[in-house]
Amino acid sequence: MPDHIADRSALRGDCARCFGLCCVALPFTASADFAVDKPAGKPCRNLADDHRCGIHAELRPRGFTGCTVYDCFGAGQQVSQVTFGGQDWRTGSREDARQMFDVFPVVRQLHELLWYLTEALGLPAARPVHADLRAALDRTERLARQTPAELAGLDVAAHRRETNVLLLRAGELARAGIPGKKKDRRGADLMGARLRGANLRGACLRGAYLIAADLTGADLRGADLTGADLRAADLTDADLTDAIFLTQPQLNAARGNAGTRLPDTVTRPAHWAG
Template identity: 65%
Template sequence: MTRQRKAPAAAPSAGPDREELRADCGDCFGLCCVALPFARSADFAVDKPAGKPCGNLDAGFRCGIHARLRQEGYRGCTVFDCFGAGQKVSQVTYGGRDWRRAPGTAREMFEVFPVMRQLHELLWYVAEGLDVPVARPVHKQLRRIESRLRDLTRGEPAALLALDVNALRGEVNVLLLRVGELVREQVPGRTRNHRGADLMGARLAGADLRGASLRGALLVAADLSGADLRMSDLIGADLRDADLGGADLTGSVFLTQAQVNAARGDGTTRLPVSLSRPPHWLPQGRGELREAARRRVGRTASEHG
């Protein structure tokens, strides 16, 4: 007989504050608009090499079409998340000296930015692990690695560029994997293991994916509408254009804002409390939209009756 495990009750956040791991474009020198390359595609309207400012970046390091990015063909910009690395590099690493007034720093700054972004992403995952009560057995180790990561983010540019980030990721991932296991063990019975699976376009509407491992799974354009994804591990899952309408992702771990932004959802999608509903998502669920349309048709018919 399978031992029944009781899901833990909600508990106040015990982990570190994650506000500094959220992008603050007002304190950044537009680094994602300059340092990173993009290719003309469904996500970007033009080609741009790394190190060249986007044509939409204004003199104050603001995006001139921020409110119209999707309409102008820059969908990729709306799903990117630097995890607060932009303001850290701008205000801490370079002490508020921007690459326009100090052009000698530009090339180095643009190389430091993606390294800092990876460190901040790891800090986000570690902070989430510390927020999970059932992951208490690894909290001590997570706090040690958190302290180490924070020290690294305060390093000089040369030290940051010398880091072996891949080795560091591997070290942190051992702990994150254990966090995911501890969370998934709270779901009764045997859970699904779709780690690294190719589920592109899969029809998973209404699927019971509680406690599933979806680490690194390819879920591009998958139909996950109404799916139960509570307490699933979603680290690295590719959710581009996945339908999350009505899906329940509460209690899932390692889901990021960038993944949510890349997916499609609606007013009935349930997200972890640390994440926000993207403005481009539908405000209502499918059923609500159908009912609203039915009422409009009914009113029109009565007006012309």
């Protein structure tokens, strides 16, 4: 496994090496997360000439909470510096800019898969599928390094489905060694659920809707949180130690405090209460 992937350094957003792609390529819809509508391909009104956000320190109070939650998994610098060789969309041709904006979300999905695959390879219990996971990681990295034309034509949804089979198996193996009966709430509608102090150790919560759920003091150790929607979920004093496939965007969208215990793969959001 390449070192820069193994330590995930290439899978963390580096805005200094990106041309503000998330602020241009992606559409915004006026909502609780975004103060205004913005179509795909149009620069956000807050994007400065140096590709930095002009209101970065005030995003939340000014209605752009969605921007503070988003993470590109390093796709921004990959597309800016590798796929397009440092060519700024502002100085290139209109066609190059359009292609860059089309390719960015594709690479973002591939980099998210690289994040999951890297984590799965770090799960000792998933050793029976490590060889397959490593092959999937190598293939995904090769896909992420394709030319703009190749990336634009990639069926990334099909690749995600194939890779997800392996990730699901890795999660099952990891949770199998956790003692006790484990809940299966895959894809469950748990919006606003009262789960204060709930025993969810080793639970499968893949794709579960936990929007605004009260998970105060809940035991989520070893739980599979792949794709779980944690927007406004209250993780105050919850224990997510060794939770698997938890990403930084999920955590950024939730609420928590200094007592929330987290895996080493993520960092405590700055906006959480002390």
